Amino acid sequence: MATTFRMKSQVWIYQEEDFGVAVGTELQKQLHDRVLSYPRDAASIDGMLRSLNRSDIFIFISPRPRDAACRVINAGCCKIGCTFLPVIVDTESLIVGPLVQVPGTPCWECWNTRERANYHFADQRAALRNYYDQESCKSPIGYMPYLVGVAAGKLAGVLNNSRLFKEQLGRSWAINLWTREISQAAFVGRHACPHCGVHDLDGTIGLLFRYCR
Numbered sequence: 001m002a003t004t005f006r007m008k009s010q011v012w013i014y015q016e017e018d019f020g021v022a023v024g025t026e027l028q029k030q031l032h033d034r035v036l037s038y039p040r041d042a043a044s045i046d047g048m049l050r051s052l053n054r055s056d057i058f059i060f061i062s063p064r065p066r067d068a069a070c071r072v073i074n075a076g077c078c079k080i081g082c083t084f085l086p087v088i089v090d091t092e093s094l095i096v097g098p099l100v101q102v103p104g105t106p107c108w109e110c111w112n113t114r115e116r117a118n119y120h121f122a123d124q125r126a127a128l129r130n131y132y133d134q135e136s137c138k139s140p141i142g143y144m145p146y147l148v149g150v151a152a153g154k155l156a157g158v159l160n161n162s163r164l165f166k167e168q169l170g171r172s173w174a175i176n177l178w179t180r181e182i183s184q185a186a187f188v189g190r191h192a193c194p195h196c197g198v199h200d201l202d203g204t205i206g207l208l209f210r211y212c213r
C-alpha cells in the first residue's frame with residue numbers, strides 16, 4: 001500500500017459526552033507544541049468540516065461507536081484531503097483509529113466494512129451500532145479514568161512523534177478494557193471505494209485477472 005505522509009499542524013477535536021471532554025482535556029496537557037481547535041458550533045459536524053483545511057487533522061472522540069457520525073466525517077475528510085482519526089469505546093475495547101489520510105490510506109468506510117465482514121455476529125453488531133446512533137442513546141454516567149489516560153497518551157504519542165504518526169497511517173490500535181491486551185491491525189481498502197479510491201480494480205483484482213488470462 002502506497003502511503004503519503006503529512007504530519008499535521010492544526011488539530012481539530014470533536015468530543016462526545018464526559019469521556020470525550022476528559023480525553024480532550026488530558027490530550028491538551030500532553031501536546032508539546034499544539035493547541036487543540038474546537039468547533040464553533042459543537043452541535044454541527046458539518047459546520048466543523050467546513051472549517052477544515054487539507055493540512056488539518058480531525059479527531060472524533062466518543063464513549064461508544066458512532067457509525068453515522070464517522071460516516072459523515074470520513075466522507076468530508078476524504079473530500080477535503082484532511083486526516084481523520086476516530087477514538088471510540090466499542091463494547092470491551094478502546095479503539096484509536098483507523099488513521100485515515102487520503103490519498104494514501106484506506107478510509108474509515110473501508111475499515112468498517114472489513115470489520116463487519118470479519119465479525120462473528122455481524123447482524124447483532126449492526127443492530128447495536130444502529131442503537132448507539134440514536135439521539136436518545138446515552139452512555140452510562142462517568143468513565144474509567146485510566147481509559148482516559150490511555151486514550152490521551154496514545155493520541156499524544158501519535159501527534160507528537162512523526163515516526164509513530166507514520167506507523168499509525170492506515171492502521172487501528174485497540175486495547176481490551178479488561179485484559180489490557182493491545183492489538184493493532186492494518187486493513188485493506190475496498191475495491192473502487194468512492195471515498196479513498198486508491199484500491200480500484202485496475203490496481204489489484206484487475207491486475208490479477210490480467211495475469212490469469
Ligand SMILES: [Zn+2]
Nearest residue numbers: 107110193196
Ligand atoms: Zn475507502
